[in-house]
Amino acid sequence: MSPIVAASAAAKQAEQLRQDGNTYFKKDRFGAAIDAYTEAHYMLGLALLQKKEYAEGVKELEKALDLGRGANPKGYMVEEIWQELARAKYLEWEHESTKRSWELQNLKEACEAALKEKHFVDSSQREGFVDENVKPNLNQLEALLHVFNKAAEDDTPTEVPDYLCCKITLDIFRDPVITPSGVTYERAVILDHLQKQHLWTYQSWKDTSYHQRGTNKLAIMESDKQATRTRTA
16 A cells, blocks of 8 residues: 555544544543544544654644543553654654755855855965965865754764653653652653552652642653654664
8 A cells, every 4th residue: 555545544544533533522422532532633643644744743643642641641552652653753853854964965065165266266366375365265164064064963863861761661751750859750650660669659649749740841851852863662
């Protein structure tokens, strides 16, 4: 099946699921409605990725992930959606990175040509002083090369820093939370760990204030940036 046909089929399936969600909602079957809406956004996101509309695909997958986490945080769909979202964000970053690389290369070549032309004009106007123009011209070319190399480095995939990884799973954060002690963990993992080990009861966790156990928004933002620049296994 070609990508175009697959995208069309996924889009039709997404629309059918959306209609199913509306039907469930009217019948007060809210759980079924949320499941249908979640899968609808998921399928539409996949369809958009097939069409290489990465930005819109990411938006739909993010909607699916939010719905899935709200309805069933430990459900299989949440993990599946997160994996596809991570892949989509990487594809989006890769697409934009490739575009920027071509633009940078074209701009670099244009700047080099302009500097060389300027050097040629300056040399022709100052006959007998050619040597005096060589060093400034080389310095300008060297500075130009440094600027473009730095720009290329900033767009190169890097290793994920330790502070953006959960200390239990060692994976990059997806839904990080801060404990009262100030340590950040993956929400589902730390809750499961504490319940099993009886190091801190689940009720104690629930009794803490939202500020104490709130979402680590900074970690989410930084993890999101790193996830788009690092291939997932």
